[in-house]
Amino acid sequence: MGAGGSAPAGGRGAVMLLSESITEVSVVRLRHAVAAAAGAAGLADGALEDFVLAVHELVTNVVRHGGGSGQLRLVRATSSLSCQVIDHGPGAGEVMVALPNPEMEGGRGLWLAQQLADDLVVDSGPHGVTATVTAHLAAPGGEHQ
Template sequence: MADRVEDTMAYEVATDLRELRGFVSTQALAQGLAPHRVELLALAVSELATNTLQHTTGGGQVRLWAEADQLFCDVVDQGPARTFGRDMPAADAVRGRGLAIVERICDEVAVLSRPEGTVVRIRLGL
């Protein structure tokens, strides 16, 4: 992976989310992700970044890259590891849909603990 090119953007406050979605969309299109999948990726990243802003301090960072017909996106923050594999909350539930949505619209979701923080890595096929 030494020749991998990553595109990265940091976010710190809720007003950064619009720019973050634009960044993710632009970079994903440039990497060859189909437009309808770009919208799903932007939604997933927005959900994860919102989770960061609501439940951690210090903001986070998003990085994207493509490898072997796959687009990867890491959302990195200083929060605890997230738990995936949950059922979708009931329709009348006030909270709890964000991670369930991410898991359903991405091809793969993984949580990694790294020295830089907690990484939620999502993958979508190009």
């Protein structure tokens, strides 16, 4: 989906858990809301911490690099949890997710989100960037799907 689209990530049968505006003053509140909703959806322990940190990195990028505001959508599908973070910045052209030079200040948010989530998809267009992180939920028997 392109930047700024409205279809929930996760496809058919997906349930929207959160749909919130992103601003500088909402960053901490969103981190807590994502943690609570993701925990209630079935993520736990290290998987929950990793997912929340990945989302936090994306939200922080919206504030710092994406025009300062955007939208967060947390969606639960049958076997996964996805968080779509949309900014209203000018777009970033082709987005490369790589660890920057250690002497470079910043620039690690997307790379860190990719390392922490089961999947990261970044779509950049003229009206902003949409980044979606996904975590696989454990099956009822405790195994990841």
